[in-house]
Amino acid sequence: MTTPRTLFEKVWDTHQVVAEKADAPAVLYIDLHLVHEVTSPQAFDELRRRELRVRRPDRTLATLDHSTPTLPAAADGTRPYVTPQAEAQVRTLESNCAAFGVELHGWDSDARGIVHVIGPELGATQPGMTIVCGDSHTATHGAFGALAFGIGTTEVGHVLATQCLLQRKPKTFAIHVDNALPADVSAKDLVLHVIATIGVGGGTGHVLEFRGPAIEALSMEERMTVCNMAIEAGARAGMIAPDQTTFDWLKNRPRAPQGDAWNRAVAHWQTLKSDDGARYDREVRIDAATVCPTVTYGTHPGMAAAMDAPVPAAANAQEARALEYMQVRAGKAMAGMPVDVVFVGSCTNSRLPDLRAAAEVLRGRSVAEGVRMLVVPGSESVRRAAEAEGLHEVFTAAGAEWRVPGCSMCIAMNGDLAQPGQLVVSTSNRNFEGRQGKGARTVLASPATAAASAVAGRIADPRTLMNEEQAA
Amino acid sequence: MKPLTRIRSRTAVLAHANIDTDRIIPARFLTTTERTGLGRHAFEDWRYRADGSDDPDFELNRPEARGCRILVAGRNFGCGSSREHAPWALLDFGIQAVLSSEIADIFRSNALKNGLLAVVVSEAEHRWLLDHPGVELSIDVAGSFIELPDGGRFAFELDGFARHCLLQGVDQLGFIRQHADAIDAYEQRVEQAA
Numbered sequence: 303m304t305t306p307r308t309l310f311e312k313v314w315d316t317h318q319v320v321a322e323k324a325d326a327p328a329v330l331y332i333d334l335h336l337v338h339e340v341t342s343p344q345a346f347d348e349l350r351r352r353e354l355r356v357r358r359p360d361r362t363l364a365t366l367d368h369s370t371p372t373l374p375a376a377a378d379g380t381r382p383y384v385t386p387q388a389e390a391q392v393r394t395l396e397s398n399c400a401a402f403g404v405e406l407h408g409w410d411s412d413a414r415g416i417v418h419v420i421g422p423e424l425g426a427t428q429p430g431m432t433i434v435c436g437d438s439h440t441a442t443h444g445a446f447g448a449l450a451f452g453i454g455t456t457e458v459g460h461v462l463a464t465q466c467l468l469q470r471k472p473k474t475f476a477i478h479v480d481n482a483l484p485a486d487v488s489a490k491d492l493v494l495h496v497i498a499t500i501g502v503g504g505g506t507g508h509v510l511e512f513r514g515p516a517i518e519a520l521s522m523e524e525r526m527t528v529c530n531m532a533i534e535a536g537a538r539a540g541m542i543a544p545d546q547t548t549f550d551w552l553k554n555r556p557r558a559p560q561g562d563a564w565n566r567a568v569a570h571w572q573t574l575k576s577d578d579g580a581r582y583d584r585e586v587r588i589d590a591a592t593v594c595p596t597v598t599y600g601t602h603p604g605m606a607a608a609m610d611a612p613v614p615a616a617a618n619a620q621e622a623r624a625l626e627y628m629q630v631r632a633g634k635a636m637a638g639m640p641v642d643v644v645f646v647g648s649c650t651n652s653r654l655p656d657l658r659a660a661a662e663v664l665r666g667r668s669v670a671e672g673v674r675m676l677v678v679p680g681s682e683s684v685r686r687a688a689e690a691e692g693l694h695e696v697f698t699a700a701g702a703e704w705r706v707p708g709c710s711m712c713i714a715m716n717g718d719l720a721q722p723g724q725l726v727v728s729t730s731n732r733n734f735e736g737r738q739g740k741g742a743r744t745v746l747a748s749p750a751t752a753a754a755s756a757v758a759g760r761i762a763d764p765r766t767l768m769n770e771e772q773a774a
Numbered sequence: 775m776k777p778l779t780r781i782r783s784r785t786a787v788l789a790h791a792n793i794d795t796d797r798i799i800p801a802r803f804l805t806t807t808e809r810t811g812l813g814r815h816a817f818e819d820w821r822y823r824a825d826g827s828d829d830p831d832f833e834l835n836r837p838e839a840r841g842c843r844i845l846v847a848g849r850n851f852g853c854g855s856s857r858e859h860a861p862w863a864l865l866d867f868g869i870q871a872v873l874s875s876e877i878a879d880i881f882r883s884n885a886l887k888n889g890l891l892a893v894v895v896s897e898a899e900h901r902w903l904l905d906h907p908g909v910e911l912s913i914d915v916a917g918s919f920i921e922l923p924d925g926g927r928f929a930f931e932l933d934g935f936a937r938h939c940l941l942q943g944v945d946q947l948g949f950i951r952q953h954a955d956a957i958d959a960y961e962q963r964v965e966q967a968a
């Protein structure tokens with residue numbers, strides 16, 4: 303009998319070109335390499351310096367998202383880049399892709415968008431693959447049962463040139479999520495709760511596997527939200543075993559296998575789950591039924607709590623400093639805190655169901671006076687789908703800004719940012735000091751919470767907002 | 775990469791836990807297409823006052839921290855993103871080694887690939903180092919230990935391959951390319967199976 307293996311081990315084992323040894327890491331084959339403008343220019347330069355080609359352009363996919371403006375182009379085609387350097391970076395990727403024969407979803411593509419949104423949309427992301435990108439939220443693709451992780455620019459160069467990476471085998475960490483999420487509590491609330499439970503460095507050196515009934519009940523978009531934030535617990539990657547939900551979602555996507563190849567692929571994908579009795583290096587159990595709308599109160603994603611619960615007292619000097627930076631008082635709940643900016647977007651929460659959740663709250667209501675709200679779809683195809691449903695009209699009628707796809711205020715390097723001291727309720731993944739602009743204070747939340755907070759002008763529970771009005 | 779065998783320097787201490795990559799190099803400086811020149815923006819939002827002058831309260835701006843090449847940082851240093859701009863900025867700023875009780879995975883891997891020594895020490899040793907800013911240390915890469923002024927030593931773990939690469943200045947891309955035959959064979963095997 304073969305030893306029971308985890309999902310991670312199955313994917314790892316089949317991708318070792320050269321097995322790991324005591325004195326050398328494994329040479330790991332990479333099935334899909336996603337590329338964007340920020341972490342690739344120095345890697346392409348390295349290829350040039352060594353006179354190398356891209357080994358597998360067919361396994362490489364590029365897009366523009368980080369430095370790109372989210373306001374539309376002017377009539378003459380010029381785009382409102384934040385700086386000439388940002389524009390130069392975008393042009394560098396365009397010319398590198400042309401020179402090296404890499405498929406780029408640039409301005410003229412109807413599939414352009416945030417790298418972790420378009421990979422799955424195109425069906426390029428598939429179960430059992432190894433996927434890398436010079437961006438830590440590559441973990442998103444683990445929602446499909448892929449081993450997906452972020453790499454640095456030097457490694458981007460390695461993968462471009464060799465389609466391989468040198469890797470030490472990480473440890474495994476099972477997050478069992480029992481029971482079911484309460485109605486109107488989202489996957490974002492769940493993952494914030496998980497990170498608060500295991501800690502911001504709790505996953506370091508590990509690949510997380512999210513499993514259990516609450517995970518199986520999630521849609522693909524929700525699974526992506528969960529895996530996206532695995533890195534925020536310090537993990538290399540997050541994974542969820544593929545199942546019928548996964549296969550249904552992928553079927554007929556442009557890059558998904560078709561016909562007979564599809565059937566063969568599904569037969570293989572069905573084997574990609576942890577065997578009974580497989581051992582993990584660590585395990586934790588979470589009860590989904592206890593999760594409430596959750597927000598962060600500090601300056602890393604582990605400082606998160608139910609919005610109605612009192613903010614815990616600072617456990618050390620750093621936490622005290624974080625509370626001071628956030629202008630948050632221990633013992634008081636986050637609900638009710640005045641809000642300046644609301645951002646719905648990022649690879650965590652910019653897919654169609656996320657926008658629907660925000661729109662449902664905003665329909666027939668308006669963004670509170672003095673609050674600025676930005677809604678940035680994750681991709682051109684999300685944008686089209688949202689507009690076909692009229693969601694953009696719901697947003698604009700409520701007083702929110704409806705933008706073109708990109709990372710926008712998630713990383714705030716394209717000019718979309720908050721002013722010092724402003725409080726941003728954001729559906730993105732990081733609340734580090736200054737992440738959304740120098741001195742800006744970020745509160746991470748779900749799309750529904752973000753929208754409810756925009757309406758209330760204060761951090762608000764979407765359930766209360768909707769119920770109160772129903773009662774009235 | 776140049777071979778790296780020993781680093782000798784006084785330490786500068788940044789005791790904050792969870793210093794993330796946005797702290798080390800804020801995103802607005804990532805539009806560069808170069809590896810160099812980021813040192814002047816390292817820790818930008820802590821380092822400068824609104825008028826652009828040095829903030830004297832920032833630990834690394836203190837006279838005794840100037841020129842230090844070893845940074846002792848709080849727990850979970852380098853958490854956050856895969857941006858290699860973080861180790862590039864530190865190196866360009868003059869830092870050659872970072873010591874902490876916990877260092878984020880991707881940051882550590884990126885750092886070592888650029889010849890920035892990222893070293894994890896025990897909690898107790900970490901405490902001691904945090905409490906003794908400015909101590910003169912000598913880090914021996916081959917022996918994987920830190921030598922204290924009194925001759926005491928803190929041993930640390932360094933992956934054998936990473937150590938070999940640092941000591942020899944190994945070109946990792948060249949190393950992978952030595953396995954070109956295995957990569958070809960792997961691709962053939964996979965394509966046949968499909």
Ligand code: SF4
Nearest residue numbers: 439648649709712713
């Ligand atoms: S949306 Fe944010 S986390 Fe996602 S790829 Fe863009 S910058 Fe990275």
